[in-house]
Amino acid sequence: MSDPTDDDMLIQTDVSDSVSAGSSTVTDTVVEAKDINVWYDDDQALHDISLAIPERQVTAMIGPSGCGKSTFLRCINRMNDLIDAARVDGELYLGDKNVYDADVDPVALRRRVGMVFQKPNPFPKSIRENVLYGLKVQGIDADYDKVVEESLRKAALWDEVKDRLDESGLELSGGQQQRLCIARAIAPDPEVILMDEPASALDPIATSQIEDLIADLAEQYTVVIVTHNMQQAARISDKTAVFLTGGELVEFDDTQKIFENPESERVEDYITGKFG
Numbered sequence: 532m533s534d535p536t537d538d539d540m541l542i543q544t545d546v547s548d549s550v551s552a553g554s555s556t557v558t559d560t561v562v563e564a565k566d567i568n569v570w571y572d573d574d575q576a577l578h579d580i581s582l583a584i585p586e587r588q589v590t591a592m593i594g595p596s597g598c599g600k601s602t603f604l605r606c607i608n609r610m611n612d613l614i615d616a617a618r619v620d621g622e623l624y625l626g627d628k629n630v631y632d633a634d635v636d637p638v639a640l641r642r643r644v645g646m647v648f649q650k651p652n653p654f655p656k657s658i659r660e661n662v663l664y665g666l667k668v669q670g671i672d673a674d675y676d677k678v679v680e681e682s683l684r685k686a687a688l689w690d691e692v693k694d695r696l697d698e699s700g701l702e703l704s705g706g707q708q709q710r711l712c713i714a715r716a717i718a719p720d721p722e723v724i725l726m727d728e729p730a731s732a733l734d735p736i737a738t739s740q741i742e743d744l745i746a747d748l749a750e751q752y753t754v755v756i757v758t759h760n761m762q763q764a765a766r767i768s769d770k771t772a773v774f775l776t777g778g779e780l781v782e783f784d785d786t787q788k789i790f791e792n793p794e795s796e797r798v799e800d801y802i803t804g805k806f807g
């Protein structure tokens with residue numbers, strides 16, 4: 532299904548072994564940030580962010596509003612390139628290729644790093660065309676019926692929509708629309724899926740379905756999720772990165788450690804609701 536010439540644009544290499552920050556767990560690192568700084572015009576939004584995101588796990592980014600969680604997420608697939616005021620400095624490795632190297636094509640990168648946004652944003656197209664959008668835009672030939680079924684199955688939506696694939700994606704419920712957006716992100720067969728508060732616009736039942744789905748997705752994909760909801764981070768993530776005001780990464784460790792016994796007093800205060 533994949534077109535090797537596309538992947539050639541972003542030199543693909545084996546992920547390296549590395550030790551995740553702050554913990555003794557040895558994991559395969561798939562994304563590694565080294566001293567990432569981001570400015571919007573003259574305002575610095577992120578300061579020297581370094582962390583190693585493990586493969587096929589869920590990594591959560593938590594922290595108060597405006598601390599730079601979404602900005603960091605957008606560094607991973609170079610979505611900040613689309614913001615005129617944004618400037619990124621530092622290195623961000625996918626495997627052992629720095630995605631900020633001059634020879635990296637951001638479009639090919641985004642095929643390897645899919646993204647799901649806060650508000651479900653299906654296109655005003657059929658369910659089928661929504662799923663296939665990324666493949667078709669990039670001119671990727673594939674067995675489209677197979678991709679549609681597999682992607683919708685992985686997004687836990689197939690049974691609900693298999694008889695109405697030609698109906699508009701906009702006619703689905705909010706939770707179904709978000710699962711359709713997840714199917715759309717999966718269809719190009721990415722390695723990493725970024726999710727920016729994917730359940731915050733949904734009701735509790737739809738939220739719970741998305742949380743279950745994220746756990747399933749992590750068996751095959753590396754998932755990085757921004758969430759305002761600390762209970763959600765505690766429920767669904769393996770690793771948690773805590774950003775605090777000013778765009779600083781204060782602690783990054785196993786989720787259980789962060790929530791039960793954080794190293795930093797500031798993180799403890801945040802987790803226990805003393806501020807934020």
Ligand SMILES: Nc1ncnc2c1ncn2[C@@H]1O[C@H](COP(=O)(O)OP(=O)(O)OP(=O)(O)O)[C@@H](O)[C@H]1O
Binds near residue numbers: 571596602
């Ligand atoms: N497009 C932009 N132009 C200018 N400044 C921006 C832009 N996007 C974010 N910022 C600023 O960068 C800082 C970090 O914002 P960001 O959205 O990354 O934080 P966040 O932790 O994701 O916040 P929230 O939880 O409220 O979504 C904030 O001060 C914000 O105002």
